[in-house]
Amino acid sequence: MKKILQIDKDLNKIQDLDILLERILYYARDAVSADAGSIYIRDGQELEIKYAQNDSLQQQLAEGQKLNFSIFRIPVNEKTISGYVAAKSTHLNIKDMYNISADRPYSFNTHYDQTSGYKTVSSLTFPLITNQGEVLGVLQLLNAKSPKGNIVSFKKTDEPFVLHFASTATVALQRARMTRTLLLRMTKMAELRDPKETGAHVNRVGSYACEIYEAWAHKQHIPEDTLQKQKDTLRMAAMLHDVGKVGISDLILKKPGRFNADEYEIMKSHTYVGARLFADEESDLDSIAKDIAISHHENWDGSGYPGKIEWENAKPDEILPSGVGLVKEEIPLYARIVSLADVFDALSCQRVYKEAWTEENVMEEIKKCSGSKFDPQLVDIFFEILPVLKQVQQKYPDNH
Ligand SMILES: [Fe+2]
Ligand SMILES: [Fe+2]
Numbered sequence: 507m508k509k510i511l512q513i514d515k516d517l518n519k520i521q522d523l524d525i526l527l528e529r530i531l532y533y534a535r536d537a538v539s540a541d542a543g544s545i546y547i548r549d550g551q552e553l554e555i556k557y558a559q560n561d562s563l564q565q566q567l568a569e570g571q572k573l574n575f576s577i578f579r580i581p582v583n584e585k586t587i588s589g590y591v592a593a594k595s596t597h598l599n600i601k602d603m604y605n606i607s608a609d610r611p612y613s614f615n616t617h618y619d620q621t622s623g624y625k626t627v628s629s630l631t632f633p634l635i636t637n638q639g640e641v642l643g644v645l646q647l648l649n650a651k652s653p654k655g656n657i658v659s660f661k662k663t664d665e666p667f668v669l670h671f672a673s674t675a676t677v678a679l680q681r682a683r684m685t686r687t688l689l690l691r692m693t694k695m696a697e698l699r700d701p702k703e704t705g706a707h708v709n710r711v712g713s714y715a716c717e718i719y720e721a722w723a724h725k726q727h728i729p730e731d732t733l734q735k736q737k738d739t740l741r742m743a744a745m746l747h748d749v750g751k752v753g754i755s756d757l758i759l760k761k762p763g764r765f766n767a768d769e770y771e772i773m774k775s776h777t778y779v780g781a782r783l784f785a786d787e788e789s790d791l792d793s794i795a796k797d798i799a800i801s802h803h804e805n806w807d808g809s810g811y812p813g814k815i816e817w818e819n820a821k822p823d824e825i826l827p828s829g830v831g832l833v834k835e836e837i838p839l840y841a842r843i844v845s846l847a848d849v850f851d852a853l854s855c856q857r858v859y860k861e862a863w864t865e866e867n868v869m870e871e872i873k874k875c876s877g878s879k880f881d882p883q884l885v886d887i888f889f890e891i892l893p894v895l896k897q898v899q900q901k902y903p904d905n906h
Pocket of ligand 2: 848
């Protein structure tokens with residue numbers, strides 16, 4: 507009971523949608539000792555996998571690496587287990603996935619086991635249903651473990667526990683979805699000005715930033731609860747890195763070709779225009795979003811902008827001359843992370859005025875900028891977690 511209450515409390519504190527999905531899956535598995543599991547979100551008549559976790563496969567990876575899973579969708583119908591659970595709004599507790607009775611409409615897709623070398627035995631699959639009866643997604647837990655670590659079936663007594671858990675998770679999900687929608691609307695306002703700032707771009711930058719931060723925090727032995735809390739805030743704050751572009755004229759942002767010196771100065775002001783939006787600092791989100799907005803164009807070697815300027819006292823439409831650039835650790839950590847994430851994404855993607863660079867060229871450029879533009883320690887981490895970053899790319903394709 508104590509554990510349930512603690513989990514409820516923890517889930518209700520998480521604000522970012524992606525961080526929440528990852529935590530829901532983690533807590534649910536932990537609660538019923540499931541070796542593996544996945545969480546799906548419903549999108550129309552399909553379910554899209556959002557996170558997959560697997561302790562056994564994870565143990566085979568080097569420290570700091572994350573499980574790589576392919577992003578796929580399944581139709582909401584009776585043919586698959588998760589599809590059935592979503593279509594019928596009911597849960598399924600299956601003892602042996604390889605011996606599902608032939609009179610059942612669904613069957614087990616063995617593709618995952620075949621490609622991963624994992625053997626799925628038991629599963630417990632729950633719909634995430636709102637009070638209004640809408641199915642938001644599906645939570646699937648795989649391979650219950652006995653106290654001795656053997657793979658066993660999920661117990662009947664696990665079911666009410668997961669049911670309660672699913673309802674808490676659903677409420678938290680609805681809230682996080684609303685927050686995400688609001689953040690995307692804010693970036694949409696900036697996007698109307700600058701077509702480069704799309705929803706997919708900011709989602710990728712948010713996710714890259716979190717992955718880089720998480721790997722950094724592990725190296726620094728930051729306690730897990732602090733790490734999770736910071737990640738949640740960073741995910742949202744990073745999405746808002748260029749929100750200051752709402753204050754920049756279309757004539758400049760949409761100008762084809764190069765900026766002249768005056769136009770460039772105006773363009774640079776999106777940093778402090780953005781920071782001003784969070785200047786009241788009512789929460790951690792405000793303070794991190796402010797740091798990121800003001801400093802995401804600073805460079806490790808001091809050659810970035812806007813540098814040391816007194817933006818707090820400037821008039822709303824005043825264009826300030828750049829100050830002496832911030833150097834190394836003077837640049838807030840989160841801004842250093844977002845700078846790397848933002849440039850990586852910009853280079854990797856096709857934009858109106860340029861083709862996407864080849865992966866080889868992107869990697870070369872990032873390596874080259876280590877110690878000049880970027881914090882070298884973060885660049886090292888970037889290369890260590892590259893497979894995870896590539897998975898983020900798959901998750902948020904440009905046309906999505
Ligand atoms: Fe920017
Ligand atoms: Fe950006």
